Amino acid sequence: MELSEEIIRLHYDINDEDFSAAGEASSAVKKTLSRLGVSPETVKRVAIAMYEAEINAVIHADGGAADIEITPQQIKVVISDRGPGIPNMEAAMQPGFSTATESVRELGFGAGMGLPNMKRYTDEMYVDTKIGVGTTVTLIVKI
Amino acid sequence: MAEYYHSVVLDEALCMGCTNCIKRCPTEAIRVHNGKARIFNEKCIDCGECVRTCPYHAKVAQTDSLDILANYKYTIALPAPTLYMQYDLKFTRQHVVTALKMLGFDYIYEVARGAEIVTAVTDRYMEAHQDGLPMISSACPAIVRLLQARFPSLLPRLLPVKSPMEISAMHARREFCAKNPGVEPGEVGVFFISPCAAKMTAVRNPLELEHSNVDGVLSIKSVYFKLLKQMAKLKAPEDFLQAGYQGVRWASVGGEAMALKTQNVLSVDGIQNVVRIFEQLEDDKLDDVDFIEACACTGGCLGGPLTVENLYVARNRQRRHKELMPTVLEPVQVDEMQNCMFEIYPQHLDVTTLDADRTEAIKKLRRMNEICEELPKLDCGACGAPSCRALSEDIVREKASLTDCVFVLRQKVRDLAREMMILEGFMPSDGQNDKEN
Numbered sequence: 001m002e003l004s005e006e007i008i009r010l011h012y013d014i015n016d017e018d019f020s021a022a023g024e025a026s027s028a029v030k031k032t033l034s035r036l037g038v039s040p041e042t043v044k045r046v047a048i049a050m051y052e053a054e055i056n057a058v059i060h061a062d063g064g065a066a067d068i069e070i071t072p073q074q075i076k077v078v079i080s081d082r083g084p085g086i087p088n089m090e091a092a093m094q095p096g097f098s099t100a101t102e103s104v105r106e107l108g109f110g111a112g113m114g115l116p117n118m119k120r121y122t123d124e125m126y127v128d129t130k131i132g133v134g135t136t137v138t139l140i141v142k143i
Numbered sequence: 144m145a146e147y148y149h150s151v152v153l154d155e156a157l158c159m160g161c162t163n164c165i166k167r168c169p170t171e172a173i174r175v176h177n178g179k180a181r182i183f184n185e186k187c188i189d190c191g192e193c194v195r196t197c198p199y200h201a202k203v204a205q206t207d208s209l210d211i212l213a214n215y216k217y218t219i220a221l222p223a224p225t226l227y228m229q230y231d232l233k234f235t236r237q238h239v240v241t242a243l244k245m246l247g248f249d250y251i252y253e254v255a256r257g258a259e260i261v262t263a264v265t266d267r268y269m270e271a272h273q274d275g276l277p278m279i280s281s282a283c284p285a286i287v288r289l290l291q292a293r294f295p296s297l298l299p300r301l302l303p304v305k306s307p308m309e310i311s312a313m314h315a316r317r318e319f320c321a322k323n324p325g326v327e328p329g330e331v332g333v334f335f336i337s338p339c340a341a342k343m344t345a346v347r348n349p350l351e352l353e354h355s356n357v358d359g360v361l362s363i364k365s366v367y368f369k370l371l372k373q374m375a376k377l378k379a380p381e382d383f384l385q386a387g388y389q390g391v392r393w394a395s396v397g398g399e400a401m402a403l404k405t406q407n408v409l410s411v412d413g414i415q416n417v418v419r420i421f422e423q424l425e426d427d428k429l430d431d432v433d434f435i436e437a438c439a440c441t442g443g444c445l446g447g448p449l450t451v452e453n454l455y456v457a458r459n460r461q462r463r464h465k466e467l468m469p470t471v472l473e474p475v476q477v478d479e480m481q482n483c484m485f486e487i488y489p490q491h492l493d494v495t496t497l498d499a500d501r502t503e504a505i506k507k508l509r510r511m512n513e514i515c516e517e518l519p520k521l522d523c524g525a526c527g528a529p530s531c532r533a534l535s536e537d538i539v540r541e542k543a544s545l546t547d548c549v550f551v552l553r554q555k556v557r558d559l560a561r562e563m564m565i566l567e568g569f570m571p572s573d574g575q576n577d578k579e580n
Contacts, residue, residue: 006505008512027422035511036504037496040296044425051426072501143501 008032008070014054014079016063025066026050029077032070038143046075049121049139052114053079059104060084061134074123077139085131093119149187150204150343150360151194153180157201162524164193164202169414170292170494174537175527186494188288189341190414190439191448204340204449207359209366212247215332215358217323219315220248221308224255224386224394225338225444226363227464228457230371235467236391237380242373243336244381246366250319251383254335255390257311258282262389262402263475264304264483269405269433277409277424277432278302280399284345285439286417287489294421295491302434303485305351307393308335308342310483312356332358336366338447341439352486362449387472388465395461396443400436407433413441497539511539519550 010032012025026047033043050066057064061083069076091097092115100110119125124140160178165171172186173193180201182193193202212218220243227236240251261282269278281287281302290297305313312333320326335342335357343360392398400408409432411420417437423429440446442454445461452460477483497511498504511532518531526547528534537543546552 006502008505008508026426030422030425032508034495035497035508036501037493037499038501040491044296047425048427051428070505072505 006072008068010066010068010070012066012068014057014063014066014081016058025054025068029068029075033075036070038075042075042141042143045121046077046139046141049118049141050077050079052117053077053137053139055109056114056137057081057083059100059109064134072143074143075141077141078136079139080134080136082134085133085135086127086129087131089127089129148344148347149182149184149189150206150340150347151182151187151189151191152203152205153182154201154203155179157199159199159201161198162527162529163196163198165524165527165529167192167196168529169418170289171529171533173529174542175524185492186292188285188292188439189344190285190289191340192414192439194340194448204343204362206337206340206343206362206365206449207334209246209361209369211359212332212334216330217249217319217326217332218247219250219252219319219331219333220246220336221252221254221257221311221315221333221357222336223308223338223363223444224253224258224391225447225450225457226336227391228394228445228460229363229367229450229452230374232460232463232467234371234374235380236384236464237382238374238377239370240383241377241380242370245373245377246369248334250315250322252311252315252318253385253390254307254311255386255393257307257309257314257390258393258399259386259390259402259471259475260310260314260477260483261304261307262399263477264480265302265434266404267477267480268302268304268484269403275300277429277435279424280434280436281351281485282306282393282399282436283438284339284341284350285414286437287350288341288344288492289414289417289439290421291489291492292494293418294425295493296425297421298489298491300424301489303351303488305483305485306345308345309349309352309356313482316356334359334361336361336363338363338444338450339440340448350489363447364449364451367451384468384472388468388470391464391468392461394443394445395458396436396438398443400434403434405433407431408436409434410436410438412438412443412446414439497536507539511535514538514545517545517551518548521550523549525549 030043030047057079061081064081067078086092095116096112098110098112104110122139123142126138129135158179160175164180165173170186170188172183174181194204227239243251279300315333316328316331320328337360346355346357346360349355389402396412397410400410411417445457446454497507514535515532520531522530526534528537
């Protein structure tokens with residue numbers, strides 16, 4: 001079918017066992033986008049937002065999965081995890097708010113800029129979260 | 144765009160068609176076709192990695208020969224700091240500089256001094272542009288090309304200060320003309336003595352200005368013995384120094400960064416390491432650093448492909464040079480900041496996009512992924528491309544075919560043989576076999 005030929009789908013597992021692999025998915029997506037002639041600024045926005053979401057999945061939920069869908073019009077990144085869920089969305093969206101543990105902060109993460117940065121660098125952002133079930137963050141960047 | 148000049152070229156007669164260079168090229172710019180290596184000009188960044196790697200010396204960096212001096216009434220040599228570290232310490236900087244004059248140069252301007260000017264200008268520029276940090280050094284031309292081709296989003300971070308070579312050339316010509324009334328700037332030829340192939344390209348196709356102030360580039364390799372012979376004869380070298388250790392130590396990675404006021408700096412050498420750092424920077428992960436010094440060659444310019452002495456030997460000599468000179472010989476007064484800044488800005492050179500039409504590009508990328516699935520993923524290089532992924536891209540770009548892969552070819556031959564066996568079973572009998580049965 002003509003339509004499906006114009007979509008590129010990528011899937012990556014986000015693994016918390018190997019922290020050095022964190023960001024690998026965003027790096028692979030960067031390479032893909034540059035093949036499609038997407039402007040460097042847009043590539044950068046996607047990469048940063050996606051990296052933030054990946055790191056969140058590692059820090060708060062012991063990993064998850066990244067599903068990317070690229071069409072001529074937009075890039076959609078869905079990061080899903082089976083973590084604890086976000087109890088207070090409004091607070092989580094405030095720059096500087098973080099529930100990361102001290103040990104995570106010592107590693108230089110958990111500055112409370114994850115979700116705010118994701119919002120800042122994307123055109124649309126949806127967060128679907130259920131306590132005890134998990135969180136799915138959908139990031140959309142228009143090309 | 145006009146055809147891009149490259150200093151790194153192939154000597155076909157020497158090329159054996161092996162896969163050493165294609166595997167080491169950081170931008171995957173080389174393919175082997177019909178038994179000979181080919182360099183894709185638009186992808187090559189002149190890093191010189193293939194010059195170093197080729198066991199048959201088939202990759203060469205084109206530089207000028209000393210004959211070019213005859214084209215000018217007056218000539219000036221710009222020795223790169225790396226030149227001094229090629230010789231035993233009994234040959235001092237003064238020896239090297241004097242020997243250059245004995246080779247026929249009328250005047251010498253040490254690029255180490257140009258480097259000191261760059262440091263002063265960089266300090267000043269960074270003070271005024273705190274919001275754009277970290278800045279990336281623009282001194283290594285292969286790195287600038289790497290940014291243009293692979294990290295365009297980082298181009299705004301490129302320090303817009305001309306290279307020590309350009310600034311030296313500008314000052315050298317001016318000084319010489321001022322000291323010798325009546326000499327026209329056009330009568331003076333300025334020549335860089337280079338450890339590096341990319342500098343040759345940077346002179347022919349300048350990155351930061353319209354026309355380079357340098358008229359030619361001589362490789363350190365090509366002048367090494369000529370200078371040695373002169374130095375051996377030399378009794379009393381001229382007492383002529385323009386720079387302190389601060390400028391001289393630019394020869395090694397770290398030298399540029401150490402000279403800056405800010406010490407929140409990161410120095411990275413070796414093109415693959417640079418790529419990793421730039422990837423982090425691209426993701427905003429290094430925004431707590433002020434300055435990034437990146438050298439394409441391991442060790443910095445001392446590890447350049449056109450040097451003679453082993454990097455580690457040269458590095459030790461550099462440390463010992465420190466004892467022979469003050470850190471700062473003469474402080475730099477920045478009085479003409481504007482002349483030191485970029486006149487043009489390097490732009491994105493798009494070498495990755497599969498098709499200008501995005502829908503087409505997506506289709507091609509899908510096909511590329513499908514082709515890649517069919518390939519053995521051994522990245523053996525036998526097809527002439529550095530990896531299975533690179534071959535699948537070449538196929539989509541119609542520069543290669545699937546049967547260039549020996550494994551795919553073998554499978555096809557096997558399938559064909561099997562099919563022939565089956566077809567053979569359907570062959571109508573010719574009667575002879577029946578008799579035997």
